[in-house]
Amino acid sequence: MDPQKILEYFQGTLDPNLRAEAEAKLDEIFKIIGFSPILLNISMDQSIDISLRQAAAIYLKNMVVSSWEQREPENPGDPVPFSIHENDKQVIRDHLIAGVVHAPAVIREMLIVVVSNVLKVDFPGKWPEFSLKMIELVQSGEYNSCLAGYLCLYQLIKHYEYKRPEERASLNQIMMGVLPLMEQRFGQLHPDPSQESVSVQKILLKNFFALIQYFFPLDLITKEAFGNWVQVVKAVTERPVPPEVSQASQDDDDDDDDDSRESSIWWKCKKWAMHIAVRVFERYGSPGNVETDYNEFANHYLRSYSGPLLESCFKVLDNYRNKIYVSQRVLQLTLNYVNLSIGHVSTWKYLKPHIEALIRDIIFPVMNLSDSDLDLFENDPVEYLREKFDIFEEFVSPVTAAQSLLHSLVSKRKEMLEKVMTFCMSAFAANQIEPRQKDGILHMIGAVAPVLLKRKNFKHQMEALLVNCVYPMFTSEYGFLRARACWVLHQFSSTRFADIASLSRALEILQQRLIEDTCLPVKVEAALAMQSLVEENGEKGMELLRPQIRPVIIEMLKLVRETENDELSVAIQKLVCAFEDDIAPIAVEVTQHLVETFEKITDSDVSDDDKAVTAMGLLNTIESVVSVMEENKHIMIQLENIVLRVITFIIDKSVMDFYEEALSLVGTLTVSQVSPTMWQFLFHLYHMFERDGFDYFTDMMPALHNYITVDTEAFLSDRKYCEVMFQMCSRILNSGTAGEDPELHAAKLLEVIILQSKDRINEVLPSIVELALQRLTRSINTSELRTMCLQVVIAAIFTSPLLLIPQLAQTTLPNATQPLLDQFLSQWLNDLDCIFGIHDRKVSALGLCTIISTIPESRPEVIARMSPQLVPAMVMTTMKKRKTASSRWKRRPSRVTTLRWTMRIVKLTSL
Helix, strand or coil, X not given: CCHHHHHHHHHHHCCCCCHHHHHHHHHHHCCCCCHHHHHHHHHHCCCCCHHHHHHHHHHHHHHHHHHCCCCCCCCCCCCCCCCCCHHHHHHHHHHHHHHHHHCCHHHHHHHHHXXXXXXXXXXXXXXXXXXXXXXXXXXXXXXXXXXXXXXXHHHHHHHCCCCCHHHCHHHHHHHHHHHHHHHHHHHHHCCCCCHHHHHHHHHHHHHHHHHHCCCCCCCCCCHHHHHHHHHHHHHHHHCCCCHXXXXXXXXXXXXXXXXXXXXXXHHHHHHHHHHHHHHHHHHCCCCCCCCHHHHHHHHHHHHHCXXXXXXXXXXXXXXXXXXXXXXXXXXXXXXXXXXXXXXXXHHHHHHHHHHHHHHHHHHHHHHCCCHHHHHHHHHCHHHHHHHHCCHHHHHHCHHHHHHHHHHHHHHHCCCHHHHHHXXXXXXXXXXXXXXXXXXXXXXXXXXXHHHHCCCHHHHCCHHHHHHHHHHHHHHCCCHHHHHHHHHHHHHCCCCCCCCHHHHHHHHHHHHHHHHHCCCHHHHHHHHHHHHHHHHHHHHHHHHHHHHHHHHHHHHHHHHHHHHCCHHHHHHHHHHHHHCHHHHHHHHHHHHHHHHHHHHHHHHCCCCCHHHHHHHHHHHHHHHHHHHHCCCCHHHHHHHHHHHHHHHHHHHHCCCHHHHHHHHHHHHHHCCCCCCHHHHHHHHHHHHHHHHCCXXXXXXXXXXXXXXXXXXXXXXXXXXXXXXXXXXXXXHHHHHCCCCHHHHHHHHHHHHHHHHHHCCCCCCCHHHHHHHHHHHHHCCCCCHHHHHHHHHHHHHHHHHCHHHHHHHHHHCCCCXXXXXXXXXXXXXXXXXXXXXXXXXXXXXXXXXXXXXXXXXXXXXXXXXXXXXXXXXXXXXXXXXXXXXXXXXXXXXXXXXXXXXXHHHHHHHHHCC
16 A cells, blocks of 8 residues: 555645545545554654644544444444454554654644553553553653653553442552652652643643542552642642743733633643542542541541641632632632531631631632623623533532532531621622622522521521512613522522512512513523522412513513523423413414524534533423413414424434434324324324334334324224334334334334224234234343233234134244144243233233133134133233232222122133
């Protein structure tokens, strides 16, 4: 294979005019032996242009991710998926680590992913030399070699990340020698403030964090060794950042400079140090909250290390108090560490003298509206809302950490609630307080709302607090204060209002903010607060909002369309369910809004997780509207066409992320009636199933069941309906790959068809029975599937005995010595103990009755021969069915009732 030719192809991929042809050429040759090692050589060759090296490294990474591990075909008969040849794998293993050492950063990132994937498959079996090469690199004094060694070590540790302790022996053996080297290396590097030195320090800390993230190896990390690592964490946390980093653009507080400082290697190093401190404390160092194996370590940690590390946290917080830059992540982790310290007596002693300063100088400023948030609020309110409601942002936000710390403080320590509220009320009443500081005070009050509402000496004062401090903020000239007032009211929504006028006033104000306010975050917060307030206050709240429910719902729908906020979708859904009688006049309008909003969201990038969640919420809300309107035939006719539009959109566009919701909507539209339009849509479902809906058969089941049972006459009026059902069930039961749960649903659907149709489908009944019997002849792991296939045949015998019994008696399977009826009856009797539930036992009992009651002249010999077994089985099944029913109705059957049923069965069998 010509490396020069491959280089030309990669050169072509960088040219928009030649890209398609070049990529096609690469697709033709990538499976040829020798191709992947050439990619590695190109990536490592310093004489080649960096863009070509990067393209080759990316291609190699993608090949290794998808084709390093050998895989089996997904379906029998499919070609074996491509995997890289073993000769090529060996060449890559031999030279990969050297490539990591000498590659520039942009290529090293790709090669490290290759290392990770090769380790997952080949270590230690096919790549035992990896550990020796890695240890050799970490011992090197040369920067690139040392950094590459620790990057490779990190991938090795991540490989064992979720392994059980007994599966980590290989890693522990390696770390036994490497951990002291890491500690020694850190001691050498710490005095050096250069970027190269700090880069290696950062990866050292990442390695240690990965090692102890989910399991702390007590036999590997001794108390003395851990004490040394605590000193490392303290040293990094307390070390000053170079002036050129910490003071960058502090005069103008440029957000871009904040971002550059946040991402600087010095602050990243501190972040990983604090990660270690927090992780050890929360998972292994909190007595009473750890696994038994860590009890001794937890007590030792609390006595020896929690105090010194808390002092380091105080130094970080003191810098923040003195307006010295602290990165957001370091601040968040520091606050989390302080939060963990509140619950322990020994650490509380350190904290208690500083609590007032902590509240005044740290928590309060952090919970004020920041410059960046204010800028977003005013200039990009949609992005502001996205960040505010992003659950992942909460995990890394210092504001959330401060809020959690404040809540822990007032809930776990006596007198702290009084101190916090005293501070808040005195600050709120001060003449010099700025608007953003008012926001911070309201934020603090809302954060402790759950505790305030539980404390006897506070909960009765909350109504007055809202009226005097929160209600006036609704008319503030500052939009962020109006939004905060709505948020606070949301937090206090479970307040028991002594004066109904206060509740009425709250709902009135929220409605005004929702409909009349021009500020988008205010409208969203007002909508959420209103829904919560109504929900918490039950009938009183509903009666107050009922006259205005239409404009409220309509405005919330407009907000969802504008903001794509999932919590608004949930709020609308709850209001629809609460006001179902009042929604009828606007149900069509509401559904139209929801469908149009869904189409707007899905027309853009539906792969965006936030958009996908919002779209899913909209579909659920549509289903709620349809569900509450299902008894209103006139409205349902109008809703059907609107809802079918969105279902058809999802199915036609193959938006598989929403198949479950779309199929649920089909089930809802057919739950009480099946219109001609919905009958035609059955074929649409079938085409979806054939195209890409095979894996969603169980989600289709409720709708398919409705088609059969809601309007059986219409179902039987056109043979194509039954054929469609049979074809889907047949494909599921014959596929061999569907899994037994979908197969169980398919068999159940066949039983429903038989029982609903009785003897009106005799032309297809033999095919249905044959399908069930064929599945019984193959391997079945669960008794549920086996008995369900039996039930299909039993139902057929019960509904059409004159057709089925002679046919089964006259049929003999290949390589069988007995007629099919003999084998079936034997299997049936053997599995009677596996038949549970009222319905299943009833069908089984009726089937046995039908078998026994056949006319003697036409009765197959096997029935007469097995009657000593069949009659007791019938009696026992009937009694079990009665017992199951009576236990469900919480009463046991009388002996007279049981005897009466037994006598009826005996009389029937004598016919």
